[in-house]
Amino acid sequence: MLIALSIRDVILIDRLDIGFEPGLTVFTGETGAGKSILLDSLGLALGDRADAGLVRAEAKQAVVTASFAVAAGHPAQALLADQGIDAGDEILLRRIVTRDGKSRALVNDQPVSVALLRRAADLLIEIQGQHAQIGLTDPATQRDMLDEFGVDPALRETVASLFASWRAAEAARADAEAALESARRDEDFLRHAVEELSALAPRAGEDEELAAARQHLQGAERRAEAIGSALAELTPRERRSAGPAATLRAAARALARIAEADQGPSIGPALAAIERAEEALAEAETLLSRAVSEAEADPRGLEAIEERLFALRGMARKHAVPVVELPALLETFAARLATLDAGTEELARAEAASRAARTAYREAAAALSEARSTAAERLAAAVARELAPLKLDRARFVVSRTDLPEAQWNARGADTVRFLVATNPGSAPGALDKVASGGELSRLLLALNVVLAGESPVGALIFDEVDSGIGGATAAAVGERLARIARETQVLVVTHSPQVAARADVHFQVSKASGRDRARTTVTRLDTTARQEEIARMLAGETITDAARDAARSLMAGS
Incomplete structure (x- = not known):
């Protein structure tokens, strides 16, 4: 509930502090006294648009603070806790507006965005009136109001949980489908690549082995050429020419003849x-001939090695990997092909899970829709009973529940709810704020609040001139219903009706005093005697008569 309002330097108010209590609180005063300034000031603290025109002429800034008492577990506490703000059992909403129109928002003296300030305020208080932002006319909140009126919370929680499960299952199905589609796009490439690599059959470390073997064969070829050249020097280049060995043998024979005959x-x-020398040369020829045979090059073997290396390196270039990674690449491609079959099975399982989750959600949502239809009939009937005393006996209140297309299903169900009204017989029902006049709308919302009293987490309701354009028995009915709501929720009313004012638990009078320099708005809490005098003024006008005072006493006594 609202426990205090502090206003500094707002238009005609230089300094004002008001404390509030549970029950029904009314504000009365002559037209132009400044009652609207109070609502504008409170609206500023609740997140309304800042306006430099609100700052009092002599001041640099305007400051408004609204203090609320909340019970443990209030939704506003959870909202603020998510933002790192410890709310405790009291929440202070403060707004500062400077002369240049700039504003700051604070919650429990911590700077916040205006959006967060407004979200917190929406959970704490609601202003209803002809010119106010009216929560109950917002279709986004009407479904929640119907649910709070007559739908089992456990059913709503089940629908929310099943919706989350369905979304998760659908996300898993989409992921499986995307993965399989990606694999299928590459299937032809993968099959061709696996076929090529399998035919090539690369082995780990094979390129190093082949390079070493090629180097060895290339060295053997060079050795054979060198030995052959050496051997060629020891053998005749022409058939008619004698080789070194033959020359040595001829020399030996010639010397042998001389040695036998010559005694010199x-x-x-x-x-x-x-x-x-002849023997050594013969041995050298034998050894070189054997070496040539052993070192003879293997051109076919070298060619085969080079062809293999070329094939391996060409495949590596094709897939942009080192040769050494070809065996691992073959395994990777083969594994991706294998996942095609596994992916098909996984997608089938994901699709089945998504269908099952959708069915479970749809069944629960259908049960929730049925419960809402039942609650809608009860709510419409309950509001209808309140209309006649409020001089709305010709109006027809309708709670419309409409199924949503599947694309719009959500955690709150598969339908939408709207509060509609037809103010004249035979006319089609329309949105509350589009069909009803200002006074009718205020009374319609009063009837709704009477029926929904205690169902909303909002701890305070403000009605701005809900009694506009009515009097007598209708005004008395309005006062009685406001008092009834106030038994469940704190109610603040700006009123011109003495019948409503007479029902108040707390009565404030708003007045404007003119000084030498400027006018000032003041707010005074009235005691019983002052209340009687104020209600008599509301009955009689400028001149208060004894009869008006008697009528005021009678109204207060009857309340």
Whole structure:
């Protein structure tokens, strides 16, 4: 409930502090006294649009603070806790507007956005009147109001939970479908790549082995060429030419003949050396011939190795990976192909889960819609009983429940609810704020609040001139219903009706006093005697008669 309102430097108010109590509180005063300033000031604290024109002429800024008492577990506490604000059992909404029109919003003295201030205010208080933002006329809240009136909360929670499960199952189905579609787009490529790589059959480390073998074969070819060249030097280049070995043998034979016949200087040592040279040369030829045979190049083997290396490196370039990664790439592609079959099965399971979740949600939502239809009939009947005493006996109140297309199903169900009214017989029902006049709308909302009293988390209701254009028995009916609502929820009323004022638990008089420099608005809490005098003024006008005072006493006594 609203427990205090502090206003500083707002138009005609320089300083004002008002304390509030449970029950029915009324504000009365002559036209132009400043009752609208009070509502404008409160609206500023609740998040209404800031206007530099609200700042008192001599002041630099206007400040309005509204204080609310809340019980543990109030929705506003949870809202503020999500923003890191500890609300406790009291919530202070403060708004500061400077001379240049800039504003600041604070909740429990912590800076917040105006949007958050307004969201918190919507959970704490509601202003209803001909020119106010009227919560009950908003289709977004009407379904919640109907549910609070006559729908099992457990059913609503079940629908919300099943909707979340359905959304999760549908998201999983979409993911599985996307993954399978992606795999299918690559299927032809994967099958061709796996076929090519499987035919190539790359082995881990194969490129290093082949490179080493090629290097060895290339070295053997060079060795064979060198040995062949050496051997060629030891053999005749032409058939008619004698090789080194033959030359040595001829020299040996010639020396041998001389050695046998000539008794001159000894040539034995020379002959022996030539013979040794011949033997060494023969051994060299034998060894070189054997070496040539052993070092003979294998051109076919080298060609095969180079072809294999070319194939491996070409495949690596094609897939933009190193040769060493080809075996792993083959495994990856093969695994992706394998997931096609598994993906089909996974998608089938996800689709089945999504269908089951949708069915469960739809059944629960249908049960919720049926419960809402039943509650709608009860609510319409209850409001209808309140209309005649409020001089709305020709009006017809309708609660319309409409199924939503599947694309609009949500956590609150598969339907939408609207409060409609027809103010004249035979006319089609329309939206509350489109069909009813200002006075009719105020009384319609009063009837709704009478029926819905205690169902909303809002702890305070403000009615602005709900009695406009009525009097007598109708005004008395309005006062009686306001008092009835006030037994469940704090009610503040700005009124011109003495019948309504007589029902008040607390009565404030708003007046305007003119000084030498400017006018000032003041608010005074009236005691019993002052209340009687004010109600008599409301009955009689400027000149208060004894009869008016007697009538005021009678109204107060009857209340």
